[in-house]
Amino acid sequence: MTIQTILQKLVENGIISGRQTTLIADYELKKPFSIHWELRSVLYIGILLFSAGTGIIIYENIDTIGHQAIIAIIATLTVACFFYVSKHSLPYSHDEVKSPVKLADFVLLLGCTTFLALEGYLQFQYNVFGTRYGLAIIIPTIVFFFCAYRFDHKGALSMAITGLASWLGLTIAPMSIFENDFTEGRLLVTAVILGSMLVGFGWVSEVKKVKKHFAFTYMFLGGNLSCIASLIGLFSQDLKIVYFVIGLGLTCFFVLRARHQQSLIFLLMGVIYGYIIITYSLFTLLGDEAAFLLSSVYFMASSVGVIIFLLKFKKFLGIKNEKSI
Amino acid sequence: MKKAYNETWVENLYILRKASKWLEKGLLSTAQMDELKISFPEQFYRPGIFVKIGLFFFGTIACSFFVGFASIFFLEGGSGQSFSVLSIICSASFFFFLEYVIKNRNLFHSGVDNALLYAAASCAVAPLFLLFEDAPLSVYLIISLLVLIPATLRYADLLAAAVSFFLLFTLLANLMMKFPLGKALLPFSLMILAALVYFWVKRNKDVYYLDCQKVLEVLSLVTFYLGGNYFVVREGNASLNALNLRVSPQIAFSSIFYTFTTLIPILYITFGFKKHNRILLIIGMLTLAFSIYTYRHYFSPLTVSQELIFVGVMLIVVAAAAIRYLHVPKHGLSDEKEEERQFANLEAILVAQSLGQTPQENGIEFGGGNFGGGGAGEVY
Numbered sequence: 021m022t023i024q025t026i027l028q029k030l031v032e033n034g035i036i037s038g039r040q041t042t043l044i045a046d047y048e049l050k051k052p053f054s055i056h057w058e059l060r061s062v063l064y065i066g067i068l069l070f071s072a073g074t075g076i077i078i079y080e081n082i083d084t085i086g087h088q089a090i091i092a093i094i095a096t097l098t099v100a101c102f103f104y105v106s107k108h109s110l111p112y113s114h115d116e117v118k119s120p121v122k123l124a125d126f127v128l129l130l131g132c133t134t135f136l137a138l139e140g141y142l143q144f145q146y147n148v149f150g151t152r153y154g155l156a157i158i159i160p161t162i163v164f165f166f167c168a169y170r171f172d173h174k175g176a177l178s179m180a181i182t183g184l185a186s187w188l189g190l191t192i193a194p195m196s197i198f199e200n201d202f203t204e205g206r207l208l209v210t211a212v213i214l215g216s217m218l219v220g221f222g223w224v225s226e227v228k229k230v231k232k233h234f235a236f237t238y239m240f241l242g243g244n245l246s247c248i249a250s251l252i253g254l255f256s257q258d259l260k261i262v263y264f265v266i267g268l269g270l271t272c273f274f275v276l277r278a279r280h281q282q283s284l285i286f287l288l289m290g291v292i293y294g295y296i297i298i299t300y301s302l303f304t305l306l307g308d309e310a311a312f313l314l315s316s317v318y319f320m321a322s323s324v325g326v327i328i329f330l331l332k333f334k335k336f337l338g339i340k341n342e343k344s345i
Numbered sequence: 346m347k348k349a350y351n352e353t354w355v356e357n358l359y360i361l362r363k364a365s366k367w368l369e370k371g372l373l374s375t376a377q378m379d380e381l382k383i384s385f386p387e388q389f390y391r392p393g394i395f396v397k398i399g400l401f402f403f404g405t406i407a408c409s410f411f412v413g414f415a416s417i418f419f420l421e422g423g424s425g426q427s428f429s430v431l432s433i434i435c436s437a438s439f440f441f442f443l444e445y446v447i448k449n450r451n452l453f454h455s456g457v458d459n460a461l462l463y464a465a466a467s468c469a470v471a472p473l474f475l476l477f478e479d480a481p482l483s484v485y486l487i488i489s490l491l492v493l494i495p496a497t498l499r500y501a502d503l504l505a506a507a508v509s510f511f512l513l514f515t516l517l518a519n520l521m522m523k524f525p526l527g528k529a530l531l532p533f534s535l536m537i538l539a540a541l542v543y544f545w546v547k548r549n550k551d552v553y554y555l556d557c558q559k560v561l562e563v564l565s566l567v568t569f570y571l572g573g574n575y576f577v578v579r580e581g582n583a584s585l586n587a588l589n590l591r592v593s594p595q596i597a598f599s600s601i602f603y604t605f606t607t608l609i610p611i612l613y614i615t616f617g618f619k620k621h622n623r624i625l626l627i628i629g630m631l632t633l634a635f636s637i638y639t640y641r642h643y644f645s646p647l648t649v650s651q652e653l654i655f656v657g658v659m660l661i662v663v664a665a666a667a668i669r670y671l672h673v674p675k676h677g678l679s680d681e682k683e684e685e686r687q688f689a690n691l692e693a694i695l696v697a698q699s700l701g702q703t704p705q706e707n708g709i710e711f712g713g714g715n716f717g718g719g720g721a722g723e724v725y
Contacts, residue, residue, distance in 0.1 A: 021552045026360050033384045035377055044372050052679035053621040055671070058630070059680060063664035070657025076650035285691075288395040292402070316413040323407040327457055330400050331390065331450060 023048045087145050094138045101131025109171050114230050117172040128167060129175050136160055157187045174237050181218065181241050188214055192245050202252045212253065212266060215246025219270065239277075239286065246270060247293040254300060267297045279337045287333065291326060346498035348553055349447050350389075357385035359552045389453035400456025408439060408464035429472035439465035443500075454502070462500055466492055486516040497557065506557040510564045514538065528585060529597070532572045539569035562624050566613065570632045573605030576639035606636050621677065 027045060030036045036044075078090060105128045110117050119125055139160060142148045149156040161183030168177035185192035188210050191199050202208050222238030225231055247270055253263035274290030299322070303311040329336060364381050367373045373381075392400070412435050419431040443461040452458045473488045490512050497505040514535060521527035521534055543565040546558045571577050579602075583593030596602065610633035617626030641652060671680035 021356060021359060021550065023363070026363055029360065029385075030364075030381070033380075035380050035384060036373070040372070044367055047367075047370065047372055050677075052674040052677050052681070053618070053623075054679050054681050055626070055667075056680050056682050058626065059664050059667050059671075062630070062660050063668070066657045066660025066662075066664060068657070069653045070661060073650045073653030073655075073657055076653065080650070284393045284395045288399045291399055295403075316410045316417070319410040320407055320414055323403040323410070326403045327400060327407065330392070330396055330403070331457075333396070 087141075091138065091141055091145075094134055094141065098131055098134040098138055101127050101134065105131060105167075105171055112170055116231070116233050119171070124171070125173060125175070128171055128173050132160075132164055132167065132176055132179055135163065154187060157183055161187060168234070169231060172231070174234065177234055177237050178241060181237065185214060185241075185245070190214065190245070192241050194241070194244050197245060197248050202249065203256070205257065208249055208253050208257065211249035212246050212263070215242040215244070215249060216266065216270065218242025219246065219273070239274075243270060243274060243286070243289060247289065251293065251296060251300075254297060260301075260304075264297065264301055268294065271297065276337070278333065287330075291330065295322070295326060346495055348501070349444065349499050350453055350501070350553070351387075351451075352553055354387040354389055354453075355553050357387045358389065359555070360385050361387070388451050390451045390455055391453055392455055397456040401460050402456075404457040404460030405464070408460055411435065411438070412464075412468070429475050432468045432472040436465050436468035439468060458500075459502065459504070462496065462502055462505065466496055466505065483516055483519050486512050486519065490516070501554050501557050503556055503560050506560050507564060510542070510561055513542075514568060522585075531585075532578050532581075532602075535572035536569050539565040539572060543569065559624060563628060566625065566628045567632070570605075570609045570613075570628075570635075573602060573609055574635065574639060575599070575602040575606045576635075576642055578602050606639055610636050618678070 023045060027036070027041045031038065031041060078085060082090070105124050108119065108124050110120065139156065143156055161180050164176050164180035164183060167173060168180055182192055189207060190211055191197065192214075200207060200211065202211070218238045219242040222235040222242065225238065226235040247267060250263040250267035250270070254260055254267060257263060271290040271294035274286040275294065278284055278287035278290075299318075302318075303315075306314070361381065364373060364378060368375070368378050412431075415435055415438075416431055419427045419434075439461050443458055443465060446452050446457055446461070469492050470489050474485060477484050477488070490509060493505050493509040493512065496502065497509055517534060517538055518531060521531045527534075543562060546561045546565070549555075549558045575596075579593050579596050579599075582596050610629050613625050613629030613632060615629075616622065617624075617629050637656070641647075645652060647655065668680055671678055674681070
């Protein structure tokens with residue numbers, strides 16, 4: 021189907037006039053070919069390769085260059101980044117603030133990364149923090165939280181949350197959650213509590229309208245952590261009922277949230293985690309033999325049930341609006 | 346092949362998408378857009394990507410446990426024959442469900458129908474494999490193609506199209522390998538078939554297959570390039586002839602392959618710009634990168650770090666110059682953002698994944714090598 025046939029159809033249906041047809045056809049013929057994302061990708065791959073190359077060269081020649089020089093370079097870069105960002109920033113507001121300068125977001129992220137590198141370098145070479153590792157982690161965390169709110173940057177926020185989690189000995193990045201050693205009961209409890217608190221904090225920032233676009237980051241990172249931790253708690257710990265209640269509470273919260281929030285990723289999270297929790301608990305209650313007998317019927321019926329729910333979730337949750345991601 | 350999804354709706358969907366672009370540019374009025382929506386209705390159930398993932402996930406579970414459930418009645422004997430019967434019955438029921446949900450629930454590549462189609466096709470192929478035990482590979486390939494190609498034509502499924510493409514080329518390679526001359530001509534035959542597939546799908550005017558067409562275009566362009574790539578041919582030649590040498594030997598007609606390796610990416614990029622074809626352009630850039638890799642693999646005088654810096658600087662200069670040059674659209678090219686990023690929220694999470702690893706307690710993560718600035722490039 022070409023543009024011409026579409027335009028013809030529109031004319032036949034009396035929607036557009038002949039003059040408009042020529043306008044649109046003209047636009048389609050002459051519209052420029054945007055290579056915006058291609059150019060950006062090339063640029064960023066270039067930066068990536070260049071910094072990797074420089075990194076290797078510095079690493080190879082560290083004896084000739086000297087540590088002080090390198091630290092000085094990284095420190096200058098960090099200061100320059102933060103200076104640039106603060107110079108171009110708008111005043112703080114509870115609402116979303118879009119930076120007027122295109123590059124500012126990227127520079128802030130660069131500054132945060134070099135700040136981490138700088139601190140790591142100082143500790144590695146000069147043992148600045150000694151054995152006070154907690155201090156070494158909480159300093160960048162505080163800096164990142166400040167940057168996230170001051171300059172309105174979700175990337176800095178998620179770096180800050182990651183820092184906060186690792187201050188408590190946890191890894192929160194979604195793909196690395198299973199690197200945590202959840203056999204240790206204390207860590208598991210910490211994970212559940214931290215995750216739930218992050219979810220709660222995200223919810224509060226949404227309700228109180230303080231940077232409410234940050235809610236997604238808080239809830240996604242926190243929600244994944246606490247859901248997975250309560251799943252593992254449910255599987256391996258004695259106080260199953262506690263983890264069951266917490267996990268199910270969170271999943272219900274996520275499913276119901278789909279009513280308010282456009283993003284349906286929480287609906288998916290809620291459904292999948294909830295399904296695992298309910299299935300596991302049901303099978304534990306029934307015992308192994310009954311569970312084995314029932315398994316194929318159960319899984320078939322329940323997954324069809326979930327499918328029907330997902331097909332009609334708008335009706336079930338009373339969502340009216342059409343648009344959703 | 347009769348199409349499974351409502352063709353008029355697919356076309357209307359396409360018209361509405363085009364029209365909404367025109368609306369954005371102010372070529373249509375909102376009133377006209379509303380009129381359009383009434384004149385060109387579509388009722389497909391198209392949930393967001395995450396609901397689709399959930400539907401696919403649970404669809405797959407349901408299908409596999411359906412097979413498990415049905416097997417209770419069939420696997421008493423446990424022979425190959427009863428397995429075949431089971432497979433055919435499952436396949437038939439999956440196809441039946443598939444048609445049912447498409448007709449009655451108005452699904453349109455929404456996860457459940459994808460899962461059902463894959464389950465049905467797998468179950469349809471399985472008994473034939475049992476039937477032709479110990480047959481040559483080509484027989485299996487042909488059987489699978491006989492199921493997949495009609496399925497692609499009817500359901501316009503992307504994965505089915507891609508797998509058919511892959512099977513077709515495996516079949517060709519398999520046939521060519523049987524003759525000594527065929528081995529030598531393998532790269533050329535792959536290229537010819539890829540070119541044929543490309544120009545054949547290019548002729549498609551049907552909106553129904555638009556996405557399949559794109560997938561096949563990408564695959565055939567990549568295959569055409571790889572068939573002529575010097576690195577692939579040289580290393581492939583060495584491994585096909587089971588030469589366990591440390592350095593694979595020079596190949597016959599090497600100059601032809603040098604030419605292909607250099608010219609194909611340039612041609613792709615040139616035509617990409619000329620025809621405003623994004624697929625050609627992007628594949629051209631990627632293949633160019635692979636050509637550069639091929640060159641350095643055999644001839645590079647530089648060390649890895651020097652190469653990284655050199656290539657990095659080149660890319661930065663070219664991109665920055667182009668961005669500056671295209672400040673105002675020129676030669677039919679522009680640097681304007683066409684579509685907003687859909688997943689900006691998730692990109693922030695990626696930052697946490699890739700950059701946010703604060704120093705670990707044991708201090709191993711501290712280190713001279715952590716020049717993390719470049720990592721930022723991945724996300725922004």
